[in-house]
Amino acid sequence: VQLVDxxxxxxxxxxxxxxxxxxxxxxxxxxxxxxxxxxPGGGLEWVATINPDGTQTSYVDSVNGRFTxxxxxxxxxxxxxxxxxxxEDTAIYYCTRGNxxxxxxxxxxxxxxxx
Amino acid sequence: QSVLTQxxxxxxxxxxxxxxxxxxxxxxIGTHFVSWYQQLPGTAPKLLISxxxxxxxxxxxxxxGSKSGTSATLAITGLQTGDEADYYCEAHDDSLNAAVFGxxxxxxxx
Numbered sequence: 001v002q003l004v005d006x007x008x009x010x011x012x013x014x015x016x017x018x019x020x021x022x023x024x025x026x027x028x029x030x031x032x033x034x035x036x037x038x039x040p041g042g043g044l045e046w047v048a049t050i051n052p053d054g055t056q057t058s059y060v061d062s063v064n065g066r067f068t069x070x071x072x073x074x075x076x077x078x079x080x081x082x083x084x085x086x087x088e089d090t091a092i093y094y095c096t097r098g099n100x101x102x103x104x105x106x107x108x109x110x111x112x113x114x115x
Numbered sequence: 116q117s118v119l120t121q122x123x124x125x126x127x128x129x130x131x132x133x134x135x136x137x138x139x140x141x142x143x144i145g146t147h148f149v150s151w152y153q154q155l156p157g158t159a160p161k162l163l164i165s166x167x168x169x170x171x172x173x174x175x176x177x178x179x180g181s182k183s184g185t186s187a188t189l190a191i192t193g194l195q196t197g198d199e200a201d202y203y204c205e206a207h208d209d210s211l212n213a214a215v216f217g218x219x220x221x222x223x224x225x
Contacts, residue, residue, distance in 0.1 A: 032178075034214075036160075038160075041149065042201065042219055043117065043216070043218060043219065044152075044203055044205075044219070045159065045216065046213055046214035046215070046216070054119055058212070058213075061211075073147040094159055094160070097152065099165075100148075100165050100166055100169075101147065101148045101165065101166060102148075102150040102151065102165035102166070102205070103150070103152070103160075103162065103205070103214075104163055104165065104171065105162075105164045106159040106160055106161065107160075108158075108159055109159050
């Protein structure tokens with residue numbers, strides 16, 4: 001099982017970024033997928049979740065209305081569209097797989113810096 | 116201020132046992148499963164324990180989890196220098212309708 005997340009970078013406040021995650025080694029279309037971020041101080045925060053067929057999504061309050069999680073099961077891809085970025089969104093963003101009420105697989109992470 | 120409370124640091128000698136606590140409330144640990152994650156320096160977190168006390172097949176049996184009421188505990192026996200890492204607990208919270216993490220505990224193996 002592998003998750004390869006990408007798309008991070010330096011962006012100005014108010015700007016946008018689109019993160020991607022390419023999974024392999026498992027049947028992507030059968031799993032809930034999530035994004036979790038880690039702030040510079042080390043704390044972890046769940047960001048968003050999407051169900052296997054992409055019809056249900058949920059977000060932490062601090063990003064609701066600004067971030068959109070989506071997936072393309074035909075292309076085995078997960079996305080996080082981040083708009084109206086703020087300095088406090090600066091973090092490493094991890095693509096994760098949800099399984100049995102846990103995040104059981106993690107990508108290496110992609111750094112987003114808003115400055 | 117994290118919803119789940121962990122001690123900032125713990126330490127013990129090689130070969131010893133250490134426990135890391137995670138305190139929550141009725142809307143999270145008291146109702147939902149607890150997971151534990153290990154983050155080695157410079158790497159992504161890795162799942163150690165799910166559903167309070169279940170270990171993925173590749174995780175050593177030196178790691179174990181338990182829960183009582185609104186608190187959970189991670190125990191590590193036979194400490195090794197390679198266990199030096201940050202450890203995080205996590206559970207779903209009904210009040211926030213979100214997965215929440217503890218602030219993390221740094222383990223030092225003296």
